[in-house]
Amino acid sequence: MTTLVDPKNITIYNRTDSELQIFWLFCILVAGKNSDTTSRLLTRLLSIVDDSQTPFEALQNLGEKNLYKLLLDNKTGQYDRIHKAILQSLQLNLRNCSRDELMSIYGVGPKTARFFLLHTREFCEEIVLDVHILKWMREKCHIMGVPRNTPQNIDQYETLAKLCRKLMTQYYPDFTLAQIDLMIWTEMSGRLSDV
Secondary structure (H helix, E strand, C coil), X not given: CCCCCCCCCCCCCCCCHHHHXXXXXXXXXXXXXXXXXXXXXXXXXXXXXXXXXXXXXXXXXXXXXXXXXXXXXXCCCCHHHHHHHHHHHCCCCCCCCCHHHHHCCCCCCHHHHHHHHHCCCCCCCCCCCCXXXXXXXXXXXXXXXXXXXXXXXXXXXXXXXHHHHHHHHHHCCCCXXXXXXXXXXXXXXXXXXXX
């Protein structure tokens, strides 16, 4: 099945507005879930979109109740969080919104906002502290005290991100942070054999 987002090829800097919206919806949906499953789910969800409208326009035209029903029918889980996040996102200008604007969306934390920015904006210096990056820091870099899950405290996140950026540039000096993020995810998620 062809999907709208390829989790193994997510760094694209020249997305159209529709493609940015699709990727942002993927970012909202994928939190805590398998990326391949989420990609298939998003493709089903957005089958309602035709060529005359963007994904945001199609979802807005559904109305709040029908959007919620669409989420239920497609078994997205976390219905209230995802519903509220999508509704609040429909007015975003994804081409130039800030990290803080993204984090003002209900249920969007530092990891999701940074993930979107890192993989859509060239020269972005964000660090995405997901479970794979944290595992890499513990197991490959032998850093003690690195948590298993993404820190929700902003100060703790920033401190860990600063250390992670330093490690990434030491281990992979010839690559961008987006490339490094994807390489570590590929290795630490066990997807090396899939590449």
